[in-house]
Amino acid sequence: MDTYKTLTDSELIKLILKNSEVFGVIVDRYNEKLSKYIKRRSHATKQDVEDILQNVFIKVYKNINDYDQNLNFSSWIYRITYNELIDWYRKDKTRASLSLDDTDIGILEKISDDTKEDDFKRFDKLKEKEYIIQALEKLKPEYREILIQKYFEDKSYEEISDILKIPIGTVATWLNRAKNDLKKILKK
Amino acid sequence: MENLSEKIINEIQRKSLRPVPRWVFIIKRLALWLPGILCTLIGSIAIYGMMYGATNSGWEFRRFTHPSTQEFILENIPYIWILSFVLFYFFTFNFIRRTNDGYKYKRATILLSSLLISIILGELVFILINKKVVSYSFGFEKYTKQTEMNKWSSPEKGRVLGVITDINNEESIVITDKKGKTWVVNTTKIPKEIRESAQLGRNIRVLGDISGPDNFIACALFPWDFDQKSLEDRNNRKKEIKKRIPRKQNMSAILDQCKKFDLFNN
Incomplete structure (x- = not known):
């Protein structure tokens, strides 16, 4: 399987149709990224994360023929994960919530750098993880998702558009509104 | 997490999963x-x-x-x-x-x-x-068609629509309107060319005024386009009628002639 690791996603997909074992390379490639994304987006236990991931990868495998080559494969797999998470919230009857680790705390600095605004840096409590989580959780779900995709997952506007299936213009609008709303919440 | 790929491949093989075609x-x-x-x-x-x-x-x-x-x-x-x-x-x-x-x-x-x-x-x-x-x-x-019929079935407003049942002489025609009422329509004010185009059995629009219980005095006669099966035929018919109207007797002239009937104040 090591020989396949240097191949691109598109090249792997062609091979998966002939040999299902190649799919393991895709799983290894996205396992960590997606499990981090799921953990950030929920209070899922380790077992829950694994279950969600398993569902995601099985869906990816079964629907591999639905993958549009014009789309970034990463966006496609994130879209499936995003939808799987929504299903999981629904089944689990839990509200979408956030669970950040210490490496995520720099998000506000990231947003601040991006907007060239110092507003976010002024808050003393910014270093407090719970405070940031509370502020983010007060945002509208779609705005929260946009911020996560942009700043935690480092996705481009185009990728976010493909993951959430919204026009690029809407991504820009929502991102702007999300940042403004977050500022307002933090100022309170 | 380390073995997730193996777990998934095993699951795929165990359940004989195949990508959807x-x-x-x-x-x-x-x-x-x-x-x-x-x-x-x-x-x-x-x-x-x-x-x-x-x-x-x-x-x-x-x-x-x-x-x-x-x-x-x-x-x-x-x-x-x-x-x-x-x-x-x-x-x-x-x-x-x-x-x-x-x-x-x-x-x-x-x-x-x-x-x-x-x-x-x-x-x-x-x-x-x-x-x-x-x-x-x-x-x-x-x-x-129904809307137009309603619009032209208002003798009190100076508009009658009916089928020509008789052409008495050069001075009048008899029409039966859509409600079954028979009108003797005085056509002396209508140019000869137009009057001659009125044929038995044809539907016709009459513009004018009531002059008696069964009498109507016409200031203008128009064809009923809805008799024609296609728009092309309708337009041709309109063109035909227009050709028959002498130049001086254009719409404005007809309108002038009809003005004295006070069409809109009944």
């Missing part, structure tokens, strides 16, 4: 486009309805049936078709947005392309179908 997704994608296409087609029928109404609502007679062009336009705006067009437009937008790539298109792109397709299709249907047979008009013919 490509043709299934192709059909799914097409199916997602269908409602949008269907709504665009219905939108084109609405456009067709508007065009049909605009052509057959008696624009050429507006000066005899309405006090002003503005009032004619207001009365004939196809509100229901505009509303249904907007409604189906909204559905089209939402259905197209739900397709796999729908989210990539700008709202304006979806709406403008759908509008354009509806207009082109509506116009095509209008030209192709109506050129030959008006009866394939999705019910618009029946509705428009």
Whole structure:
């Protein structure tokens, strides 16, 4: 399987149709990224994360023929994960919530750098993880998702558009509104 | 987590999972486009309805049936078709947005392309179908005909529509209106050329005034276009009648002649 690791996603997909074992390379490639994304987006236990991931990868495998080559494969797999998470919230009857680790705390600095605004840096409590989580959780779900995709997952506007299936213009609008709303919440 | 890939591969092999064939997704994608296409087609029928109404609502007679062009336009705006067009437009937008790539298109792109397709299709249907047979008009013919009949079945407002049952002499014709009432119509004020075009058994529009219990004095006679099966024939007939009207006896002249009947103040 090591020989396949240097191949691109598109090249792997062609091979998966002939040999299902190649799919393991895709799983290894996205396992960590997606499990981090799921953990950030929920209070899922380790077992829950694994279950969600398993569902995601099985869906990816079964629907591999639905993958549009014009789309970034990463966006496609994130879209499936995003939808799987929504299903999981629904089944689990839990509200979408956030669970950040210490490496995520720099998000506000990231947003601040991006907007060239110092507003976010002024808050003393910014270093407090719970405070940031509370502020983010007060945002509208779609705005929260946009911020996560942009700043935690480092996705481009185009990728976010493909993951959430919204026009690029809407991504820009929502991102702007999300940042403004977050500022307002933090100022309170 | 380390063994997730092995776990998934084992699961795939244990359950003998196979990727869903490509043709299934192709059909799914097409199916997602269908409602949008269907709504665009219905939108084109609405456009067709508007065009049909605009052509057959008696624009050429507006000066005899309405006090002003503005009032004619207001009365004939196809509100229901505009509303249904907007409604189906909204559905089209939402259905197209739900397709796999729908989210990539700008709202304006979806709406403008759908509008354009509806207009082109509506116009095509209008030209192709109506050129030959008006009866394939999705019910618009029946509705428009009835509206026109009502408009021209108001003797008290100076308008009578009926079939010519007798031509007594050069001075009068007998018509039976849509309610079954017989009118002796005095045609002495009508130019000879027009009077001669009145034929037995033909429907005719008469403009004038009531001059007795069963008598009507005409200031103008017009053909009843709805007898013709196609718009092409209708237009040809109108042209024919126009040719027969001497130049000085154009619409304005007829209008002047009819003014003394005080058409709009009854």
